[in-house]
Amino acid sequence: MPMARIRFAQADGSEITLESFGGSLMEAARAAGVRGIEGQCGGVASCGTCHVYVDAAWLEAVGPASAAELDMLEFEPATTHASRLSCQIAVTSALDGLKVTVANG
Numbered sequence: 777m778p779m780a781r782i783r784f785a786q787a788d789g790s791e792i793t794l795e796s797f798g799g800s801l802m803e804a805a806r807a808a809g810v811r812g813i814e815g816q817c818g819g820v821a822s823c824g825t826c827h828v829y830v831d832a833a834w835l836e837a838v839g840p841a842s843a844a845e846l847d848m849l850e851f852e853p854a855t856t857h858a859s860r861l862s863c864q865i866a867v868t869s870a871l872d873g874l875k876v877t878v879a880n881g
């Protein structure tokens with residue numbers, strides 16, 4: 777049984793739903809080949825290539841970005857209040873149904 781189903785949308789409106797069995801959101805996206813989620817730094821919040829926007833309905837459940845994330849997101853061109861680094865989001869069953877939009881798709 778997957779731990780959570782996650783919807784990844786692109787700016788063009790296309791969307792895929794993937795199943796995560798744990799780990800980070802970035803890892804789940806890479807395993808599913810989500811366009812625009814590269815994870816170049818391997819998931820240590822230092823590259824910004826896993827930038828996503830958390831859907832408004834999910835901001836509270838996902839929680840705020842850490843200080844290290846905010847430091848990195850400052851360098852991203854299109855950071856908003858909904859920005860998170862997907863490598864820093866641990867997938868749990870509480871995030872089943874989560875929707876995010878890829879920032880750099």
Ligand code: FES
Binds near residue numbers: 819821823825827861
């Ligand atoms: S994978 Fe590099 S910041 Fe997330």
